[in-house]
Amino acid sequence: MAEYLIQTVGLPGWLTWSLLAVLSAVLILNLMAGGALVFIWAERKVSARIQDRLGPTRTGGSFGWLQSLADGIKLLAKEDLMPEGADGMLFRVAPYVSFCASFAAFIGLPFAFDMVGLRLNVGVFYVVAVLGLEVFGVILAGYASASKWSLFGAMREAAQVVSYEVPLGMCIVVPVMLAGTMDLVTIAEKQAGWFTNWYLFHDPFTFVVFWVYVTCAVASVNRAPFDLAEAESELVAGFHTEYSGLRWSFFFMAEYSSMFLVSGLAAVLFLGGWNGPVPIATLLGLSDGTGESTGAIVRLLGLANLLGKATLGVLIMMWIRWTLPRLRIDQVMTTCLKYCTPIAAVMFAGAMTWLWVFPGGVLNLDDGSRRPGEIREGWLEGPGGRSTAVSDAPVDDAPALAEIAEVSK
Amino acid sequence: MSQVIDDDPRIIEFDVRTDEMLVNMGPQHPSTHGVLRLVLRTDGEIVSEIEPHIGYLHRCAEKIGENISARQFIPYTDRMDYLAGMNMNLGWSLAVEKLMRLQVTEKARHLRVLISEMGRIASHLVGMGAYGLDLGTFSPFLYAFREREKILDLFEEACGARLTYSYITVGGLTADLPPGWLERCEAFLEQFEPIIREYHALLTTNAIFVKRTAGIGVLSPDMAINYGCSGPVLRGSGVDQDMRRDGEPIYTAMYDGYAFEVAVMKDGHYPRDHAYPAVPADAVLGDCWHRFFVRMLEVVQSMDLVRQAIDQYSACKGPLGEPVKVAEKIPAGDVYLETECPKGQMGFYLIGNGSAIPWRVRARSSSFSNLSVLAELCHGCLIADVPAIVGSLDIVMGEIDR
Numbered sequence: 160m161a162e163y164l165i166q167t168v169g170l171p172g173w174l175t176w177s178l179l180a181v182l183s184a185v186l187i188l189n190l191m192a193g194g195a196l197v198f199i200w201a202e203r204k205v206s207a208r209i210q211d212r213l214g215p216t217r218t219g220g221s222f223g224w225l226q227s228l229a230d231g232i233k234l235l236a237k238e239d240l241m242p243e244g245a246d247g248m249l250f251r252v253a254p255y256v257s258f259c260a261s262f263a264a265f266i267g268l269p270f271a272f273d274m275v276g277l278r279l280n281v282g283v284f285y286v287v288a289v290l291g292l293e294v295f296g297v298i299l300a301g302y303a304s305a306s307k308w309s310l311f312g313a314m315r316e317a318a319q320v321v322s323y324e325v326p327l328g329m330c331i332v333v334p335v336m337l338a339g340t341m342d343l344v345t346i347a348e349k350q351a352g353w354f355t356n357w358y359l360f361h362d363p364f365t366f367v368v369f370w371v372y373v374t375c376a377v378a379s380v381n382r383a384p385f386d387l388a389e390a391e392s393e394l395v396a397g398f399h400t401e402y403s404g405l406r407w408s409f410f411f412m413a414e415y416s417s418m419f420l421v422s423g424l425a426a427v428l429f430l431g432g433w434n435g436p437v438p439i440a441t442l443l444g445l446s447d448g449t450g451e452s453t454g455a456i457v458r459l460l461g462l463a464n465l466l467g468k469a470t471l472g473v474l475i476m477m478w479i480r481w482t483l484p485r486l487r488i489d490q491v492m493t494t495c496l497k498y499c500t501p502i503a504a505v506m507f508a509g510a511m512t513w514l515w516v517f518p519g520g521v522l523n524l525d526d527g528s529r530r531p532g533e534i535r536e537g538w539l540e541g542p543g544g545r546s547t548a549v550s551d552a553p554v555d556d557a558p559a560l561a562e563i564a565e566v567s568k
Numbered sequence: 569m570s571q572v573i574d575d576d577p578r579i580i581e582f583d584v585r586t587d588e589m590l591v592n593m594g595p596q597h598p599s600t601h602g603v604l605r606l607v608l609r610t611d612g613e614i615v616s617e618i619e620p621h622i623g624y625l626h627r628c629a630e631k632i633g634e635n636i637s638a639r640q641f642i643p644y645t646d647r648m649d650y651l652a653g654m655n656m657n658l659g660w661s662l663a664v665e666k667l668m669r670l671q672v673t674e675k676a677r678h679l680r681v682l683i684s685e686m687g688r689i690a691s692h693l694v695g696m697g698a699y700g701l702d703l704g705t706f707s708p709f710l711y712a713f714r715e716r717e718k719i720l721d722l723f724e725e726a727c728g729a730r731l732t733y734s735y736i737t738v739g740g741l742t743a744d745l746p747p748g749w750l751e752r753c754e755a756f757l758e759q760f761e762p763i764i765r766e767y768h769a770l771l772t773t774n775a776i777f778v779k780r781t782a783g784i785g786v787l788s789p790d791m792a793i794n795y796g797c798s799g800p801v802l803r804g805s806g807v808d809q810d811m812r813r814d815g816e817p818i819y820t821a822m823y824d825g826y827a828f829e830v831a832v833m834k835d836g837h838y839p840r841d842h843a844y845p846a847v848p849a850d851a852v853l854g855d856c857w858h859r860f861f862v863r864m865l866e867v868v869q870s871m872d873l874v875r876q877a878i879d880q881y882s883a884c885k886g887p888l889g890e891p892v893k894v895a896e897k898i899p900a901g902d903v904y905l906e907t908e909c910p911k912g913q914m915g916f917y918l919i920g921n922g923s924a925i926p927w928r929v930r931a932r933s934s935s936f937s938n939l940s941v942l943a944e945l946c947h948g949c950l951i952a953d954v955p956a957i958v959g960s961l962d963i964v965m966g967e968i969d970r
Contacts (some may be wrong), residue, residue, distance in 0.1 A: 206706075210711070211710060211714055307589060311951065392701060395597060484700065485776075
């Protein structure tokens, strides 16, 4: 698109890039805000159905699908309260810090091949790092509110999120290691084909790592049973006790977009990204299984795939929230430090060993949807210094064997 | 001079320790069950001291009782423990009847058992659901209220009210049951019984629930007795006392011919415990988990009693009997009677002087005594344990403040 604008339309380069940047920013912002509205509505409906209620039924038709919008309007019209004694500037800034962090993280998340705000060669690192900034907004909010309950919430959040970054990081490193890159687009690209190519099913260790990732992701976005920062039965509303109106809604949107983000990240890292469980596009001949040659239809299919997986993740988080009681802060820390971190570390080592022992993968269920000669690139070289490419090319073995035979004579 | 100050141990201690914080929990706090105010002295997340402040719901009910006739006081008892109005009505009625030496008819006796045990189920459902809420799970609360609604529907059919019934009254009940009520009640029990298993799955045996309640707020039997705890709080500590069995004859006579086992742990076993989830290994007798579990057992026990009462009531021929007149004179003398309400032993004390209006009325609230043990239980717990412990005591502020 950039080439088209520069060469055909004749726009100067700086203007083109600025325009494209604004366009992607607007797209992502809208997706996030729209997504948050949809998910808030979904949360209402899901919780209602779980709890034997109906949920919103009237706003905007029979399913109440406009409820979130109506809520948004109500929040806009609400009085903007700031407690006496609050640190004014920090109090005002805090929701936007949270919001911007989860917004900015979306820049690195690919929705389909090349459908990414900015393709970064350190995509994974970027997303995790920026998402981690969200905690600053919460801590600021708790500190600036001049309320003891808010402070408790903020301190809990700080302890919890910072601790869970460790196992979360370890879990994320495993797919990075398998793919040999931190580029999220490439990571997803490498899982193309049937669902057996997903890193979830790569080996037993990655399977376990995925569930550790799920636990840590739920904890790092503060969803039940790890929602200690807001813990309404203990801390009134935790860090956002003193917030109302639009500022409160920014926290809310940040929470829901973070949920979507960690689910999307799980989809890209473990569940094949935009590659469906069955390579429909390849089977139909629309694509040859690689991203570069795919057309618009295949990309939209990929988009639907990724959104579907991420939405499923969010729905599961809702399901958990409305089923389980909340853990206590010491139990949350125990879960992290005594269980998640050691398990993640062991699984990381296990996956590393697996990759070394079976560089080409142990389940050879490849359906031939890949281009001939293309095999999964092992990041590590196999034993004896053989690269995986050599080990899977039987043609090359004949002269080598002959050589060995000759030498042994 | 400065030497003296430096040697003051309090100041040295203050230097070493981090700052303490006084936190006000309530009266507008989501998990203090109404308008209880707790002042917590905390060091980080650890609570070193807790002080309950009560009186936000004080409505002078006892003084009002000294200005109206005994029957007119019935609606005020509804508003004491507003979650178990039927049982409160019963307590007051029995106390007045004891003073008046009144005997209700057989039919009224069985109907009272039926209604008050239904009231116990309804009250324990709130206690159970709200306890889930205190621990951060919202859904069991609504499941509990879904079933409670059905009980309230039945009550509404019987007496026209859903919360403040004034159904059981001095000398009997205000009305007999409408036709078809017993069948609907049986249908409810039939439908409710399997649902209890769901509650156990969601709460009693849930790993996080057990983690949050087992070994938390352990109340020793001695302490429970010393503080005058009663009801499920007392039985959760393993003290075998239930007014329905151990109370005064006028009350226990009501349960003549009824078979029930007091829900208390004896020799490491609860009655009929093969039918219920096993006690988790971490649970200590007297902790939050046991208090909760005793309530769950009492729901089943009450269902049994309701079934028996339905049989007994249907077997009764003859009229229900009329309650006493509103301005019926009560004899001179004083009387005190404790009954087993869902929250514990609720006592009423009244002195009559020969007129229709009692000279003195006092109520002994079980929630009040149960709450008084809070400071002991919360010493050194975490902030998150405070709602867990308060919830396990299952207090109602309307009864404490009266």
